[in-house]
Amino acid sequence: MSLWCMLASPLAATNDIRHMTEEVKRILLNPEVILLNQDSLGKQAVRKLNNETWIVFLKPLANGDYALAILNRTDQTRKITYNFGLTGNYQIRDLWQHKVIATGNNWSGNVNSYETKLFRLIRK
Incomplete structure (x- = not known):
């Protein structure tokens, strides 16, 4: 549901906006997530991992930061340690x-079933 923000594309809601739940509003109207989608660099995310368990996308941003999305494709909570493949901290x-939530050049944690973790990697 949240991988849309990794694309440099127009935003469109396909749900009935008159009857959105608070959770759907929180997701669709998240200003930090909208900024990723509308980043002025206009670059699409690159798929870094795609297997039966994980989909991982990395997207460069105009100010030198990166966006990282980690999707658990399974019906169970899974633990992942993912190295960003980037130099620096x-x-x-x-x-x-x-x-x-952390600093470094990798992230380790649990991702719930069908959850997408969405991070902004801010160069230190």
């Missing part, structure tokens, strides 16, 4: 929680 900002 980054603050890892969780865009759903609206806070920096």
Whole structure:
């Protein structure tokens, strides 16, 4: 549901916006996520991993940051350690929680069933 933000494309809601739940509003109207989609660099995300468990996308942003999306494709919570493949050190900002959750050049954590973790990697 949240991989749309990794594309440099117009945004469109295909649901009935008159009857959105609060959760759907929180996802679709998240200003940090909209900024990723509308980033002035206009680059599409690159798929870095695609297997039966994970889809991972990395997207460069105009100011030198990156966006990272990690999708668990399974019906079980899974743990992943993902190395960004980038040089340098980054603050890892969780865009759903609206806070920096770690620093480094990799992230390790649990991803719930069919959940997408969405991070902004801020160069330190």
